[in-house]
Amino acid sequence: MTSITDALKAIATEERAQASAWFFKTGKGQYGEGDIFIGISNPDLRTICKKYNSLNFSELQDLLNSPIHEYRFAALIILVEQMKKAKSEDLRSKIYEFYLDNTHRINNWDLVDCSARDIVGLYLFDKDRSILYDMARTNHLWTQRIAIIATFYFINKKQFLDTLKISEILLTHKHDLIHKAVGWALREAWKKGANQQVEVFLEKNIGRIPRTALRYAIEKMTDEQKKYFMTLK
Structure with a gap:
C-alpha cells in the first residue's frame, strides 16, 4: 500500500x-x-x-x-x-x-x-435483485444512491423495470443528490429505448417527482415533450 x-x-x-x-x-x-x-x-x-x-x-x-x-x-x-x-x-x-x-x-x-x-x-x-429495494428503503443517503446507480448496468442491457421501481421508491427523498440520480437514471433508460415506459412513469408520478429529477429525466426529449411535462408539473 x-x-x-x-x-x-x-x-x-x-x-x-x-x-x-x-x-x-x-x-x-x-x-x-x-x-x-x-x-x-x-x-x-x-x-x-x-x-x-x-x-x-x-x-x-x-x-x-x-x-x-x-x-x-x-x-x-x-x-x-x-x-x-x-x-x-x-x-x-x-x-x-x-x-x-x-x-x-x-x-x-x-x-x-x-x-x-x-x-x-x-x-x-443474473441474480435476485431484491437487495437493491432494501437498500433504496434505508435511511442512508449513499446506500440509497448505490441502489439506483447499480441499475445503470441493467439499463445498458436494455432492462428497465428495476430502474423504474427503485426510482418510484426514491421519488419522495429529500436530498438533491437522490433527485439528480433518479432523473439521470430515467434519462438514460429513455435514451436506451424505454421511451414509453419512462413517459408513462413521469405522467403517473408528475405530482411527486422533484423538479430537479424531472429536468434531468426529460433532458434529451424534444422541446415539445419537455414543455408538455413541465406544464404538467
Missing part, C-alpha cells in the same frame, strides 16, 4: 485539494462534512491505479479506511477493474460482498458513481 499512497501523494496539489473540498461539500453541515482531499485529478488518479490493480483485499481495505478521499476512490477504481476481470463466480461474489461491507466508506456521490454500476449492478445482473 505504501507504493500507491506515495505515488498519489507525489502528484497531489494544495490548490486542487481546496477546490475539491469546496466542490464535494466538505463544510460543516454539508453532505461531505469532514472529508479530506489531498488534490489529485480524476484522470491522474486513474492512471496511477492501473499500476496497482493487483492489490489484495487487505490492502484495499487500508485504502478504504483512510480519511483521504482520493485513497478511497483509488480502492474503488481498482475493485471495479478486478470485478470486470474476475474469471470465477467465487471471486465476483467476494468482491461484491467486500464492497457491501464497506458501504459506510463509500460516502460521497463520486465514490458511488464510479463503482456501484460495475460492482453491484454487474454482480446482480
Whole structure:
C-alpha cells in the first residue's frame, strides 16, 4: 500500500485539494462534512491505479479506511477493474460482498458513481435483485444512491423495470443528490429505448417527482415533450 499512497501523494496539489473540498461539500453541515482531499485529478488518479490493480483485499481495505478521499476512490477504481476481470463466480461474489461491507466508506456521490454500476449492478445482473429495494428503503443517503446507480448496468442491457421501481421508491427523498440520480437514471433508460415506459412513469408520478429529477429525466426529449411535462408539473 505504501507504493500507491506515495505515488498519489507525489502528484497531489494544495490548490486542487481546496477546490475539491469546496466542490464535494466538505463544510460543516454539508453532505461531505469532514472529508479530506489531498488534490489529485480524476484522470491522474486513474492512471496511477492501473499500476496497482493487483492489490489484495487487505490492502484495499487500508485504502478504504483512510480519511483521504482520493485513497478511497483509488480502492474503488481498482475493485471495479478486478470485478470486470474476475474469471470465477467465487471471486465476483467476494468482491461484491467486500464492497457491501464497506458501504459506510463509500460516502460521497463520486465514490458511488464510479463503482456501484460495475460492482453491484454487474454482480446482480443474473441474480435476485431484491437487495437493491432494501437498500433504496434505508435511511442512508449513499446506500440509497448505490441502489439506483447499480441499475445503470441493467439499463445498458436494455432492462428497465428495476430502474423504474427503485426510482418510484426514491421519488419522495429529500436530498438533491437522490433527485439528480433518479432523473439521470430515467434519462438514460429513455435514451436506451424505454421511451414509453419512462413517459408513462413521469405522467403517473408528475405530482411527486422533484423538479430537479424531472429536468434531468426529460433532458434529451424534444422541446415539445419537455414543455408538455413541465406544464404538467
